Amino acid sequence: MTYPKIRILILEDVPADAELIERELRSGGPDFSSLCVDDEGSFTCAIKEFHPDVILSDYSLPGFDGASALAVARTHAPDIPFIFVTGALGEERAVELLKSGANDFVLKDKLVRLPAAVKRAIAEAEEKVKRKAAELSLRKAHRELRESHRYLERKVEERTKELKESEQRFHLIADTMPNLVWTARPNGTIDYLNRHGLEYIGIPEPESGQSWHIKPVHPDDWKTTVETWRKAMVSGEPYQLEHRVRRFDSAYRWFLSRCIPVRDEKGRIIKWYGTSTDIHEMRTSRDELGQLVEARTSELQNAYDRLLTETRERERIEEQLRQAQKMEAVGTLAGGIAHDFNNILAAIIGNTELALDDVPEDNSARRNLLQISKASLRARDLVKQILTFSRKSDKERKPLSITPLVKETFKFLKASLPASIDMKLVAEAAHDIVLANPSQLQQVVMNLATNAAHAMPDGGSLEIALFDAHFQASDLLPDPEMESGSYVAISVSDTGCGMNESVKRRVFEPFFTTKDPGSGVGLGLSVVYGIVKSYEGGITVTSTPKKGSTFTVFLPRGEEADGAPGGEQRVRMGTEKILFIDDEEALRVAAKDMLSRLGYAVTALADPREALDRFRQDPTAFDVVITDYTMPGMNGLALGKKLLEIRPGLPVILHTGYNESVDGGRAEDAGIREFLMKPLSRQELSDAIRRVLDQRI
Ligand SMILES: Nc1ncnc2c1ncn2[C@@H]1O[C@H](COP(=O)(O)OP(=O)(O)OP(=O)(O)O)[C@@H](O)[C@H]1O
Ligand SMILES: [Mg+2]
Incomplete structure (x- = not known):
């Protein structure tokens, strides 16, 4: 070492x-x-x-x-x-x-x-x-410790004094406040309540250091209060909420309570400080105002919804009306053209029939005449379709039950449509009587079903349904031209190609077709439209491209018929005297010829005034008068009226291809017995003559 x-x-x-x-x-x-x-x-x-x-x-x-x-x-x-x-x-x-x-x-x-x-x-x-040295430093440390101890004691004394003063100040201020001021322990029990609070709740001040066991919050607000307080416990953030606090007389008033936590240096909450301000008046009027605003808002919303619905409805009706007006205009135009064609056709058909009577069986011209007759009849059918669309055809209507008719048509369709089309009939109409013409009604179903089949070249489902439909005055009507009331509905649905908007808008127009020339003329739906409208019915179409379409026809519900059975078709002869008036020479000649052959004695005149004179000279000279409607000088209706004035009960038949200006009701009132549409076939004419003559009183 x-x-x-x-x-x-x-x-x-x-x-x-x-x-x-x-x-x-x-x-x-x-x-x-x-x-x-x-x-x-x-x-x-x-x-x-x-x-x-x-x-x-x-x-x-x-x-x-x-x-x-x-x-x-x-x-x-x-x-x-x-x-x-x-x-x-x-x-x-x-x-x-x-x-x-x-x-x-x-x-x-x-x-x-x-x-x-x-x-x-x-x-x-x-x-x-x-x-x-160690002793010295120990002694020094002791001395320092003693000094710091003394310092701390001094400080604690000072702080305690300050705290007491501050608490006194706090209580003094709190007691002067009109709010409820309180402090609570970390667990939420209130350990101080200011004077106003004590008076409001109606409790005495507790012994120092004691707390109250009171739950002055309204039971309905208790859950929210506790939840808010718990959240604040976790977040350590101040909170505020509105709740009801019980008064000394057990009445509850609304308060806005605000509370902040005080924490120690380790972050533990040691106290809650809170105030509660009476907001009862404000809150109640706010609630009332809120209810008022809510009610007003909902009223406004309802009004807005109503307005929106009405606007949409008006737009829809306007669009439908525009469509209906367009169809009306097209109908007038088509009807006018068809009328002229009719007159021409009447002359062709009449003269061909006459020529056929005169031409011997073995003459080769007979074949040509038969061809002319066939073609003319085809042309007449086409013209009829146009007239049906323009509602100028006047087919006889009678009350009929449409279920058997539709069933029969369905059977026919099933037999004729391809097997790839799955067909279904749902006949659920309890009251299926409508005032209609059976062949027209059949045509409606046939045309709709044929279109449906055409829309499904690769097969699909076709459903025909019959059901009751009733519309109140307040209901939205499917077609603006319909009236409220009871209807029988026929719907034809398919799962075919469907239509886009522009096709859908035009489907009822005559000659509108998307089919190749030769496959469709574009008259099917216009005929349906004409028939349905002439029955005061309605028609709607819904369609989705590539999904399918549904056409629904609504026909006004009719009353049960007396049950007159239909007669067998046969040209009926007679020997009575007929006064026939028509300004068209060809027609006049053909009719005179046709009626003479049926055995009648016919006087055919072109001028209504001359006819009137002749009739006046001898009112019993004629058994029946057949007159055209549109003539120069005097129309058929006016003539009929004058004749009937001279001889009431006289059978008068009005025939026209252009009857739009003829008010059927007025004519009937005036005593006109029958209406015939041009061109007149021998069958129709002879039937009508027999009807008026045989019913004679
Ligand atoms: N069920 C349907 N599905 C899809 N499109 C349809 C349907 N029904 C009608 N259409 C459309 O409407 C158009 C007009 O139909 P409409 O029956 O009037 O005439 P068409 O069938 O073309 O010819 P026509 O009936 O005179 O032979 C059709 O060409 C087609 O484009
Ligand atoms: Mg068609």
């Missing part, structure tokens, strides 16, 4: 001894430097200036002694180890010296102990110094 060079002060009057000591130390002791003195003065000086680490002192010295030296050392350097290196020394003396502060004794005859003694003394001295 190496030691730092230590300084040794030796007090020794005998140089040999001093040398011995040094030698001994050098032999086994630490590395050192030494200073040897032999009197008090130099000893004292050496202590102050040499700063020894250890003092080795002889006990007996001339003019100075070891005990005094020890005293000097303890005075000037109390902590420096002091070892006596001496001859024999009494035990008592030694104890005494040790008490006075000597650290050790080494006898001169046992100097070999000296190095160890020096090391130990130095070690002890160092230890002592360290201990002293």
Whole structure:
């Protein structure tokens, strides 16, 4: 072990001894430097200036002694180890010296102990110094601790005082407030309530440190209150809510409560501070206002919805009306053309029939005449269709039950349409009587079903349904030309190609077709339209491209018929006298010829005024009058009226191809018995004549 060079002060009057000591130390002791003195003065000086680490002192010295030296050392350097290196020394003396502060004794005859003694003394001295330093710092720490304790106590006192003052201030302010002011423990129990709060709820102030067990919140608002408070517990955010608080008289008033949590430094909530402001009046009027606004809003919304529906409905009706007007115009045009064609056809048909009567069987012209007749009849059919569309045809209508008729048509369709079309009939009409012409009605179903089949070239489903439909005055009518009331509906649905909007808009127009020339003329639906409209019915179409279409026909429900059976078709002859009036010569000639052949005596005139004169001369000269409607000078209706004035009960038949201006009701009132549509076939004409003559009273 190496030691730092230590300084040794030796007090020794005998140089040999001093040398011995040094030698001994050098032999086994630490590395050192030494200073040897032999009197008090130099000893004292050496202590102050040499700063020894250890003092080795002889006990007996001339003019100075070891005990005094020890005293000097303890005075000037109390902590420096002091070892006596001496001859024999009494035990008592030694104890005494040790008490006075000597650290050790080494006898001169046992100097070999000296190095160890020096090391130990130095070690002890160092230890002592360290201990002293430790004690010193401990004492210092104690002192500081005491001071900070005192400081803290002072601070706590100050803070407590401040807190008390602040709490007093808080209570003072809170008590002057018109709101309920309160504080609550972390668990929500109220531990302070201001004066106004106590008075409002009607409870006494509790003992200090106590809290109330009150639940002044309205039971209906309790859940929301607790939920809001719980949320605030989690978020630590202030909260506010509106709830009802019970007053001392058990009445509840609305309050706006605001609350903030106060937390400790670890973030735990230690207190809630809250105020509750009475908003009862505001809240009640707000609720009333809210209800008022809500009611008004809903009224407005309803009005708006109504307006929207009405606007849409008006637009739909306007569109349907536009469509109906267009169809009306087209009908007028087509009807006008058909009328002229009719007159021409009547002449062709009449004359061909006459020629056929005259041409012998074996004449080759007969074949040509038959061709003319066939073609003319085809043309007449076409014209009839146009007239049907323009509602100029006047087919006889009678009450009929449409279920058997539709069933029969369905059977026919099923037999004739391809098997790839799956057909279904749903006949659910409880009251299926309509005032209609059976062949026209059949035509309606046939045309709709044929179109449906055409729309499904690759097969599909075709459904014909019959059902009752009733519309109140307030109901939306499917067709604006319909009236409210009871209807029998026939719908024809298919799963075919469907139609786009522009096709759908035009389907009822005559000659509108999307089919190839030869496959469709475009008259099918216009005929349906004409028939349905002439029955005061309606028709609708719904369609989705690639999905299919549904056409629905609504026919006004009619009353049960008396059950007059239909007669067999046969040209009926007669011998009565007929006055026939028509300004068209060809027609007049043909009719005269046809009627004469049936046995009648015919007077055919072109001028209605002449006819009137002739009739006036002898009112019994004729059994029946057949007159055209549109004639120069006087129309057929006026003529009929005049004749009937002269001879009431006279059978008058009005025939026209252009009866739009003829009011059927008016004509009937005037006594006109029959209406016939041009061109007149022999069958129709002979039937009508027999009807009026045979019914004669
Ligand atoms: N069920 C339907 N599905 C799809 N399109 C249809 C349907 N019914 C009618 N249409 C369309 O309406 C058009 C007119 O029909 P309409 O019956 O008047 O004439 P058409 O069938 O073309 O010819 P026509 O009936 O004179 O032989 C048709 O060409 C077709 O484009
Ligand atoms: Mg068709």
